[in-house]
Amino acid sequence: MSRIPAEKIYLEIGFRSPETYGNLKTIELLGVPGQRLNNGECVVNEKTQKFFDKLIVRELFRQSRLLPNCSFEYLKIWLYDTEIENNERGYSIPTIDRGDLEIRSNIPGSKLERIYVLDNELTAQEYQIWKRDAENLFNPLFRQFIAPPELPSLLTEESIANNPFTQVFKPLVEGIEKTTEALDKYAKMKQSLFFNALIIQID
Incomplete structure (x- = not known):
């Protein structure tokens, strides 16, 4: 009797900071590849979860600890392939517009090319502080995705x-x-990365 393959789906997984210091407490990742098993359970395999935990989540929690003036407490992060049409993606992403902050990679060899930070509708000095903190927090992610x-x-x-x-x-x-x-x-996993950008919402 042939085994019915598990259905491939995209899931949301959440992480809480293990850091004693740093304002960033929660990160949610959306668009993580998972499977719906025959019993209906939705799971992300352990290696995939550890991959994102090491390359994105732990790096952001660590970086937040090094930026005591950064007030970001909660991040929602969508994995985003800029070359795929939305109707082919398998999950929804926010719309990116001109008001959003675009951070481009300056790391040669990084498979992560861009990070889009959704506009928080700040102005003047508040925006400049927000932009500085976002760039300081997210720029280190590019080096995490250097592929051999x-x-x-x-x-x-x-x-x-x-x-x-x-x-x-x-x-x-x-x-x-x-x-x-x-x-x-x-x-x-870096060589065959299925996304080349992140979309981040800060709360």
């Missing part, structure tokens, strides 16, 4: 499996992949 160089298409596992002439490279490729994984256990 990918192997040439000729040397991917699939290409080697389908081409007897490249079988000789298999041990070399396996060695490179093991070394890369040892240096960064999330290397493959």
